[in-house]
Amino acid sequence: MSAKTKDKLATAVIVTLAGIIVLVMAGLLGFILVRGLGHVSFHFLTSAPQTIKEGGGIGPQLFNSLFLLVLTMIITVPLGLGAGIYMSEYAKPGKITDTIRLIVEVLSSFPSIVVGLFGLLVIVNTFGLGFSLFSGALALTVFNLPLMVRITEQGLSGVPAAQKEASLALGISKWKTIKSIMLPISMPVILTGTILAAGRVFGEAAALLFTAGMSSPRLDFTNWNPLSPTSPLNPFRPAETLAVHIWKINSEGLAPDAPQIAAGASAVLILMVLIFNLLARWVGRLMMKKFTAAK
Amino acid sequence: MTQSGRKQKVKQHVIEEWTGKIVTSFCIVLLVVIIFSMVYFVATKGLSAFFKDGLKLSEIFGTTWKPDGEPPLFGALPFIIGSFSTSLLAAVIAAPLGISAALFMVEIMPNIGRKYLQPVIELLAGIPSVVYGFVGLSVIVPLYRDIFPGQGLGIAAGATVLSIMILPTITSIATDALASLPAGLKEGSYALGATRWQTLSRTVIPTTLPALMTGIVLGMARAFGEALAVQMVIGNAPHIPHSLFESTSTLTSVITLSMGNTVMGSMQNNVLWTLAFILMMMTFVFVFVVRWLERRAQR
Amino acid sequence: MQNIELSTKDLSVFYGEKQAVKHISLDFAAKQVTALIGPSGCGKSTFLRSLNRMNDLIEGSRITGEIWIGDENINDPKTDVVLLRQRIGMVWQRPNPFHKSIYENIAFGPRYHGIRDRKKLDQIVEESLIKAALWEETKDRLNQSALSLSGGQQQSLCIARSIAVSPSIILMDEPSSALDPVSSAKIEELIAELKQEFCIIIVTHNMQQAARVSDRTAFFLMGELVEYDDTNMIFTNPSDQRTDDYISGRFG
Numbered sequence: 001m002s003a004k005t006k007d008k009l010a011t012a013v014i015v016t017l018a019g020i021i022v023l024v025m026a027g028l029l030g031f032i033l034v035r036g037l038g039h040v041s042f043h044f045l046t047s048a049p050q051t052i053k054e055g056g057g058i059g060p061q062l063f064n065s066l067f068l069l070v071l072t073m074i075i076t077v078p079l080g081l082g083a084g085i086y087m088s089e090y091a092k093p094g095k096i097t098d099t100i101r102l103i104v105e106v107l108s109s110f111p112s113i114v115v116g117l118f119g120l121l122v123i124v125n126t127f128g129l130g131f132s133l134f135s136g137a138l139a140l141t142v143f144n145l146p147l148m149v150r151i152t153e154q155g156l157s158g159v160p161a162a163q164k165e166a167s168l169a170l171g172i173s174k175w176k177t178i179k180s181i182m183l184p185i186s187m188p189v190i191l192t193g194t195i196l197a198a199g200r201v202f203g204e205a206a207a208l209l210f211t212a213g214m215s216s217p218r219l220d221f222t223n224w225n226p227l228s229p230t231s232p233l234n235p236f237r238p239a240e241t242l243a244v245h246i247w248k249i250n251s252e253g254l255a256p257d258a259p260q261i262a263a264g265a266s267a268v269l270i271l272m273v274l275i276f277n278l279l280a281r282w283v284g285r286l287m288m289k290k291f292t293a294a295k
Numbered sequence: 296m297t298q299s300g301r302k303q304k305v306k307q308h309v310i311e312e313w314t315g316k317i318v319t320s321f322c323i324v325l326l327v328v329i330i331f332s333m334v335y336f337v338a339t340k341g342l343s344a345f346f347k348d349g350l351k352l353s354e355i356f357g358t359t360w361k362p363d364g365e366p367p368l369f370g371a372l373p374f375i376i377g378s379f380s381t382s383l384l385a386a387v388i389a390a391p392l393g394i395s396a397a398l399f400m401v402e403i404m405p406n407i408g409r410k411y412l413q414p415v416i417e418l419l420a421g422i423p424s425v426v427y428g429f430v431g432l433s434v435i436v437p438l439y440r441d442i443f444p445g446q447g448l449g450i451a452a453g454a455t456v457l458s459i460m461i462l463p464t465i466t467s468i469a470t471d472a473l474a475s476l477p478a479g480l481k482e483g484s485y486a487l488g489a490t491r492w493q494t495l496s497r498t499v500i501p502t503t504l505p506a507l508m509t510g511i512v513l514g515m516a517r518a519f520g521e522a523l524a525v526q527m528v529i530g531n532a533p534h535i536p537h538s539l540f541e542s543t544s545t546l547t548s549v550i551t552l553s554m555g556n557t558v559m560g561s562m563q564n565n566v567l568w569t570l571a572f573i574l575m576m577m578t579f580v581f582v583f584v585v586r587w588l589e590r591r592a593q594r
Numbered sequence: 595m596q597n598i599e600l601s602t603k604d605l606s607v608f609y610g611e612k613q614a615v616k617h618i619s620l621d622f623a624a625k626q627v628t629a630l631i632g633p634s635g636c637g638k639s640t641f642l643r644s645l646n647r648m649n650d651l652i653e654g655s656r657i658t659g660e661i662w663i664g665d666e667n668i669n670d671p672k673t674d675v676v677l678l679r680q681r682i683g684m685v686w687q688r689p690n691p692f693h694k695s696i697y698e699n700i701a702f703g704p705r706y707h708g709i710r711d712r713k714k715l716d717q718i719v720e721e722s723l724i725k726a727a728l729w730e731e732t733k734d735r736l737n738q739s740a741l742s743l744s745g746g747q748q749q750s751l752c753i754a755r756s757i758a759v760s761p762s763i764i765l766m767d768e769p770s771s772a773l774d775p776v777s778s779a780k781i782e783e784l785i786a787e788l789k790q791e792f793c794i795i796i797v798t799h800n801m802q803q804a805a806r807v808s809d810r811t812a813f814f815l816m817g818e819l820v821e822y823d824d825t826n827m828i829f830t831n832p833s834d835q836r837t838d839d840y841i842s843g844r845f846g
Binding site for chain 2: 003004006007009010011013014015017018020021022024025028029031032035078079080081082083085086087089090091100102103104105106107109110111112113114115117118120121122125142145146149173174175176178196199200202203204205206209210214243244246247250251259262263266269270273274276277
């Protein structure tokens with residue numbers, strides 16, 4: 001075979017494989033949406049699931065997922081920002097910093113099921129928080145922190161040195177410089193990354209099986225007292241999220257329409273992830289524009 | 296500014312600097328404490344089967360898992376084999392796809408690649424694992440059941456699902472490696488009259504090989520630790536399969552299924568923690584292999 | 595020389611093992627412009643950056659020797675660099691306004707240093723912009739982004755920003771080299787105005803500029819100070835052969 005033919009052949013193979021990926025993606029999305037969207041209705045999104053009867057919904061699960069997401073982000077974002085700022089601005093190069101970096105890397109590659117088990121052992125049992133939204137949020141924080149640290153570091157390292165120097169040269173303290181000059185400039189990167197991280201949290205299930213639990217108590221959506229056990233706002237109640245629900249009905253669902261419910265719930269989950277993705281892009285672009293438009 | 300005014304000022308900004316240092320150090324210390332306590336708790340719990348229940352190391356590498364038997368047998372080799380074979384096979388499927396996608400985006404059609412392929416890969420990365428499991432269960436398993444003998448569940452189905460899940464990892468690292476290649480390297484090869492494929496296969500791929508391997512190992516690590524998607528399509532039979540299309544289990548799948556059904560502190564439960572401990576140790580191995588490859592890539 | 599504002603004694607700067615600045619002793623007078631000239635890599639910018647301890651930001655850098663402002667040696671680990679930098683303004687090669695409004699760019703420093711009164715801040719913003727010859731162009735658009743200004747205007751804004759915290763010394767690192775000739779000339783005019791009030795130390799590649807704006811000139815070569823004299827003397831009758839070679843364009 002001549003070099004030219006080989007070249008053409010190799011190019012064809014590469015293009016074909018790339019095409020297959022796009023097809024797989026299209027097939028995947030198409031399958032979930034076609035299978036699932038038909039089942040999605042207002043009733044499906046708002047009503048409670050049925051164990052053995054048809055017609056169950058995913059209302060509480062959807063609410064739990066969103067609530068858990070908010071709880072998790074409230075804990076993760078400040079901690080991740082703080083740790084990221086430390087790594088990017090305060091850590092001095094050397095053995096200790098290298099070790100911390102290695103540790104963060106290790107944490108980011110821990111399987112989420114291991115994080116969940118750690119949560120079960122320490123948060124649920126030792127701290128006595130039980131299967132609860134709060135335990136789940138803490139486990140997800142552990143799971144999400146390394147990503148948040150990396151996002152923050154990435155954002156801060158993108159700030160031009162001239163901006164930082166200009167502020168310091170005015171006799172502004174380092175902390176104030178970070179808060180008032182550097183963080184606003186790195187905001188597009190940090191915000192985009194955070195939204196994507198939120199998407200990851202929304203779809204996570206393995207870390208939640210043994211922390212937030214696999215069941216929801218009967219929720220009374222008219223009870224807004226966060227301390228009452230039947231209130232949806234109570235962070236110390238067990239809560240099955242949408243992703244966990246999909247897993248559960250697939251492995252032990254008894255309702256006759258379990259496959260449809262799984263498809264519908266998957267479609268909702270995918271749509272949420274899509275929304276997070278598009279939102280991240282849109283926010284990133286919008287903020288970028290805001291900063292550079294005047295140039 | 297008066298002298299006393301200046302003194303006041305000293306205090307204020309010094310306090311501010313300390314606030315910053317303390318707040319951020321606190322965050323990082325917390326992170327470090329979390330990781331160390333994680334390793335500590337999982338390790339002590341994972342080793343208690345050996346120390347408290349008298350499990351022998353040879354027992355855990357036995358081939359029969361019968362926790363309810365008389366006497367109970369805790370041979371975890373089927374799970375270990377299941378984990379390794381699914382993640383290896385997933386990497387074997389995903390590596391050519393991922394590297395091709397990267398080559399396509401960097402070398403062949405950057406415009407189309409960045410516009411269409413990039414978002415597709417990013418989306419794949421964002422899809423939750425339970426959704427992959429669900430699709431695997433409703434599409435891939437029936438497909439394999441129709442084509443091959445057996446129920447369709449098993450290593451092949453698990454590896455297929457995992458390969459799509461780890462594709463983004465492999466692709467994005469390969470893309471970065473290819474894009475950061477100095478332009479002179481390729482131009483030198485083209486200047487000698489080499490075709491694109493000759494340039495890619497003789498210059499570009501060998502130079503970026505350590506980085507490409509990094510991506511593949513990271514992908515494998517992710518596949519190894521993935522729990523729910525695999526659990527849904529692997530079949531969960533606790534023995535070593537005779538074919539790729541026969542039901543089996545992985546470390547993660549058996550933990551997922553049994554952890555909730557066993558009593559904390561019982562021997563079976565402790566052995567499950569031992570499996571979690573093995574999973575964690577494998578994470579360390581993967582991280583160190585990745586570090587080693589990264590050092591090679593920098594050279 | 596009357597009224598010394600800042601002086602260095604035996605100042606050396608190291609980057610790791612490499613010594614970038616070697617044993618420089620220099621006096622800078624108040625209300626004068628001193629130019630630091632020399633070929634690229636001669637250490638003049640490093641020297642400049644060590645005067646407000648900006649080199650502290652570079653990992654592995656080390657400064658030895660003394661830097662005196664009044665009766666205080668500021669090259670001391672105990673020196674509060676935040677307070678120090680308030681007394682020494684700095685302007686860079688490329689304009690680097692904050693990504694904020696024109697008003698905020700200037701008010702940011704004084705507000706941090708304790709001036710909260712809106713009227714007083716307004717006054718500082720106006721005065722600083724007037725001194726930087728930018729008031730007429732910007733008084734109606736103070737709330738617009740500083741990035742909407744032209745390159746020359748941005749540099750003037752950076753000068754205004756640094757004088758807003760009322761320093762006594764301003765360091766300028768090739769302040770007009772990234773600008774077009776017209777803007778560059780404007781910055782030079784501005785420097786001539788500002789020296790009535792400040793001690794200005796300017797690093798420049800452009801020898802005509804040094805000759806035009808400065809009162810004193812120091813010639814650096816390979817980290818060493820070759821010659822320091824009145825600008826007139828340096829450019830008409832240098833005492834060192836190497837200075838002569840450099841200003842007549844035989845190298846560099």
